[in-house]
Amino acid sequence: MSDSERRRQPLARIRNMAGLALFLIAFAASAAYVFYQSFIVDEADIAGGRKTIRFAHWQLEGSTVEAMNWAADEYMKLHPDVYVQQIPIPEPGYRQWVRTQLIGRMALDLIENTFSANMVVRYFLPISDVAERPNPYNKGTELENVPWRETYIDGMKGGWIPSLQEYYTMPLSVFTIRIYANEDLLEEVSGGPVRQPRTLQELFDLCEKVKAYARRTGRRVVPLAGSDYTADVFRYRYWAMSTWGLLDVLDTNLDGSVSLIEQYEAVMDGAVDLRTDPHIRAAYQVLFELSRYFNPGFMSAKRDQSTFLFAQGNAAMVATGTWDAGSLYKQVEGDFRIVVFDFPIADPKNPKYGKYIRYRMTEAGVKAGFPFALSRQSKNRALAIDFMQFLSSRKKVLVNGKLVGMNEELNRRFRWFPATVGARPDKILKPFTPKVEGIYRVFEDSFGPDTKLCMETSYKAYVGEDEPSEAEYAAYMAKTGRSPGDYTYRQYIEDWRNRHWRKFINKYAANIERDAPADMRKAVRDSYMSIVQSETSLASARNRAVRAGLTADPEGDVRRNLKALIFGQARRTVELADMKRRMAAVARHRASARGTSR
């Protein structure tokens, strides 16, 4: 090596080392900065030194965001050392965004819950212990000493997750469904003041008036705004209302509910004959009649399209929930007035429906919604719960010179129904007050995925079929030589409807007979899997006893959880065995019947 090369060696080494040294210094500084930012700097700096609560939801409709901002401001007035930040996220991206936040440990304190129990137990904290204590913000009211959960109209059922046997979420509002009607249009149609249809026939008559009005004036307006969603609103209700009378036949164990096996036995053994049972016939016929009043192509339309149709004044009525009240009233403000109807029952003297559609559906079991869950990653858990207690309380706040309860005012601003006992709804929402008088669903139109698929296909074809026109009637009369005096268009339509119904019900019944056994076998497998999965919940509940060092006489939450889970598991185990036995008996009867008939 030459002298110059020897001289260059240390310099080269220095150049290489300098780069490495700079890198290490820079890395050290960066690492220190990142850790400092992650663990030392918190929202206190963002919020001007105050503690921060951040909450996220996807309810961007109406005035929800503004209302929550107002609520946050009210809370901050009471707690000047707290900063409350709302993060509204559009619905399409909400779930993914929340997952990213949770996995990245960047989560907020409160998150509107739309997630499965598996995800809830992993990322959120139960609040059962707090739910059992009074809400401090109810001090000075008659709810002062009442456990927080009992201050909810639904007893906080909306926050309860049965598979986990814990309260996990804190809801804020209650939602019910009614028929919104264009009062101005109906006055024009009826030629006078509008009265709520008290019976099904009155509703049909009103719809006929709307149709006649549209023909007369040339105005493009339909009686009922239709979509797959609104059609289902009517279907769910009128199916339940019509088939309620089958309870006595179906409820063999007399507990007031109808299990899948009870229904299967009844249908397959002929106690309920789908083809001839008058309750089932009433159900499908009323749904067919109602569907005549929807806009053409309603089965392909979506919910937003039907509410838009109504808001534009192109449909006289739309069936939807209080979640749409805020946006609907806002959209139609200045254009027309809204009046709200309940779903009518039949006049007892009505020959087709009077015996069957006698009660509305009960809303006694309605659950509160807009529920927020407390993130495990929250750095201000007690504060986050305190905020939710404030929002769900009867704490008086000053609004326009008057003192009003917090949950009441919040929901007035949402234009939703309050969740708190004793809170009065906005006057436009009084018709949405949950009604406890009514029946509940006892009979399902399918047994599982296969029968449901057939059912949906058949049902869509059934309600989607156009009735014969007057021109077709005229052609029929010309062909047969019958006189309109002997056979009116109305009679022709009625006969067509009966044939149409018979075609549908025969196909439906045949599908059920063919596919129900396979669906029941799936139900048996699913029931067993449910038992296997419940063992995990049970083990988790036992672990709490283990951790507490308990050996006998557990108390409190440990006792409550274990009791409930073991009760459910024992019942499921015996019911599964019973289900299999009764399915086997049905199969034997049917095989024997087939053998006899040959």
Place this chain on the structure above:
Amino acid sequence: MRRSSNRLWAWAKAVLAVGAVACTLGLSWSAAAAGGVKEVDPDRAKLSRGWGLIHVANWSPAIDVMEKLSRDASDRQVRAQAVYALGNIWQHRGNGADRDKAGGYYRRVMGEFSDTKMAPWAALALARMAAVPQQEPQDAQRRRRLRKDARRAYRRIIKTYPGHMVADESAVWLATTYLSRFGDDRALKTGAAVLLDYLGKRPDNYLAVSMHYLLARYYQDRAEYRETIRHLIASDAAGLTSERERATAYFRIGRIAERKLKDYSLAARWYYRIVTHARRDEKFYVAKLAAKRCRKLAAAKAAAKEPPR
């Protein structure tokens, strides 16, 4: 020149050293700032942390914590609990693929730590794992064998750990192995006898609600309606677990009294209990109508019994 290059090299080494020290200091300062001064956690705190990880299904870190504790904890009870927890992890992670491994841990608790508080829990966990396999066996012989093994295990637990929570629970499961044998009258009677015997000895055990409920079902299937109602009432007294369960039980009592016993006063009383005690249940209004109907029927029945004036 040589002296200056050596000096430069010395400076370079010094800068490197400073950089390395800065890096180390920066990291450890931040870590310290993040978590405070790290204290040595006592074993029970680690155990608690491990359970917390299990609760949120964070399996891998939970395994690490519990494996270390099972080896290194000085307290035998802690080691036993860590081994039990490992059984729990392997049983419930991965959809049951590692149940054999789980069984190994539970058996280790029962063998190595049989005198600790964990032994009864391990015995129950083993019994339940055997009784509820991941896939329901289709072969009748295998089902019979599983049932037999389960019954033996439950009976052993009841005998070995009397008064323990695992014994109460085992009594319920033992009874269900018999009460699920529809069509086998002897099995059904044995199941009922298990529960009646257990309730005779421990009437206030914390699972009395389930036992009475199962007995109510047994008697109803045999059309012994007074006994059915008696056990439904007892299960209510023992604390039915939700408003829905209460409404269902009360409705059942009302309907049995009305339809089967024609005891309209009793029926009215229990239907009305839904109105007063389960007003948020969907059966509320139907129960109210039923109570009204039964009061009328009871009055008519009473009037019919009165001698003519």
